[in-house]
Amino acid sequence: MANKDGHRRFGNVRKLPSGRFQIRYPGPDGLTRTGTETYDRKGDAQKALVLVEASMASGEWTDPNRGKILVANYASTWIAERPGLRPRTQDLYRWLLGKHIEPYLGGVPVGKLTTTLVREWRAKLLGNGVSVSVAAKAYRLLRAIMNTAVEEDGLLPKNPCRVKGAGIENPEERPVLTVKQVFALAERVGRRPIGNIRKTPDGYRLRFRRDGEYRTSPERFATRDGAEAALWKMADDGRADHTQDRRFYALVLLTTFASLRWGEATALRRCDLDLDRRAVHVRAGYVERSTGELLLGAPKSKASRRVVGIPPAIIPELEAHLAVYVGPEPGALVFPGVEGGPIRRSNFNKLAGWPQAVAAIGMPGLHFHDLRHTGNQFASESGAGLKDLMARMGHDSERAALIYQHRARGGDRKITDAIDELVRDERDGGDGRGDEGGALAPAG
Numbered sequence: 001m002a003n004k005d006g007h008r009r010f011g012n013v014r015k016l017p018s019g020r021f022q023i024r025y026p027g028p029d030g031l032t033r034t035g036t037e038t039y040d041r042k043g044d045a046q047k048a049l050v051l052v053e054a055s056m057a058s059g060e061w062t063d064p065n066r067g068k069i070l071v072a073n074y075a076s077t078w079i080a081e082r083p084g085l086r087p088r089t090q091d092l093y094r095w096l097l098g099k100h101i102e103p104y105l106g107g108v109p110v111g112k113l114t115t116t117l118v119r120e121w122r123a124k125l126l127g128n129g130v131s132v133s134v135a136a137k138a139y140r141l142l143r144a145i146m147n148t149a150v151e152e153d154g155l156l157p158k159n160p161c162r163v164k165g166a167g168i169e170n171p172e173e174r175p176v177l178t179v180k181q182v183f184a185l186a187e188r189v190g191r192r193p194i195g196n197i198r199k200t201p202d203g204y205r206l207r208f209r210r211d212g213e214y215r216t217s218p219e220r221f222a223t224r225d226g227a228e229a230a231l232w233k234m235a236d237d238g239r240a241d242h243t244q245d246r247r248f249y250a251l252v253l254l255t256t257f258a259s260l261r262w263g264e265a266t267a268l269r270r271c272d273l274d275l276d277r278r279a280v281h282v283r284a285g286y287v288e289r290s291t292g293e294l295l296l297g298a299p300k301s302k303a304s305r306r307v308v309g310i311p312p313a314i315i316p317e318l319e320a321h322l323a324v325y326v327g328p329e330p331g332a333l334v335f336p337g338v339e340g341g342p343i344r345r346s347n348f349n350k351l352a353g354w355p356q357a358v359a360a361i362g363m364p365g366l367h368f369h370d371l372r373h374t375g376n377q378f379a380s381e382s383g384a385g386l387k388d389l390m391a392r393m394g395h396d397s398e399r400a401a402l403i404y405q406h407r408a409r410g411g412d413r414k415i416t417d418a419i420d421e422l423v424r425d426e427r428d429g430g431d432g433r434g435d436e437g438g439a440l441a442p443a444g
Helices: 042-058 071-081 087-105 115-127 132-151 179-188 224-236 246-257 262-266 312-325 345-352 354-360 369-380 386-393 410-427
Strands: 012-015 021-026 032-034 191-193 195-200 203-210 213-221 242-244 279-282 285-288 294-297 306-309
Touching (some): 087 115, 115 132, 179 354, 179 369, 262 285, 306 386, 312 410, 369 386
Antiparallel strands (some): 021 032, 203 213
16 A cells, blocks of 8 residues: 555665565564565556565564575474474484485475475475385374474464374385294304305305315306305204304393384393393383494383383293303493403394294295384283283383383283293294294203
């Protein structure tokens, strides 16, 4: 609206040397802002001023100058300043930002980010072979960052991450082992063939030990991986000797039947195992960052700090493990590495021969975390209520808030007894949960 002298009450429109029109107006702080866009006609510029004035009156105005910060810079600051992020989560967010967000959207000003750009970005990710799961994680991260830009910093009037279904992963169901497969895996993990591979002008040469004597395979291999696969097969077939590190046997059993996470299991101390009461106290957890730094801290959540019952059937295996691999002091690690320190997740697969072990029991691609998933499945079949199941698994829930206790819950004892029955039934030759997998491992 114009005053009597022909001037507007709010802002003004000026004609640029190019012939286009630009708006200027005072912000709530009294400082003059210049519109980021220009217009072909003066009337269009005047309409833009009306919209700016209306947005200020309704409290929806965003400062265009603040919106000039680039997505890459704003997102990086958001991750660094976000409260409560665990180290592994920070590492994941930085990886998603650097790998999948910055290359496409990093140079875009936050104030210029639109739903159209976000939709095109996601389509490019999927078109370049990024999985739906990873694309969904990247999208959820960007959406969370833009939520802050809208709700806390006022850089945008609304979140541009409005692509329906973009944050949904729909991951494949993870496999569940049978009791027999759990013991077969425990027996197999830690086995490694004895031999070596050398590069030669015509490929790779394989030397292996058999009956204590080293021999050379007559076959030449085109790749090192091919030679290594042949060596593993020779050990499986009994044509090559192998070593067996039994320190991982009890790790597989306890992780599975007590539903432990990797960091929880590897952080256990002798004082955390109460074999007389058949319980394990989860008090801490290791986190290995992408930098290689190993951090010892509180468990994943409040509910993760818990007491879990141990099936009596695996107590002898744990007693034997403590006698051989664990120092007498209360603070000694229950599952130490070869040199006495904590086992690192980053080198566990190679150290324990995990890929070959899971392939040997007919479950190629099995993750270590699937042991916990298996234990959770066993627990859910016990008939226990949701509250006790969530407490055993260490999940946060309003219905399963867990206050640390010095004795296992009554409901957890029911779950433990049901799992123990599964284990004993399998060992006694019953049907258990099926007949897949290898032979049972001997006790001890």
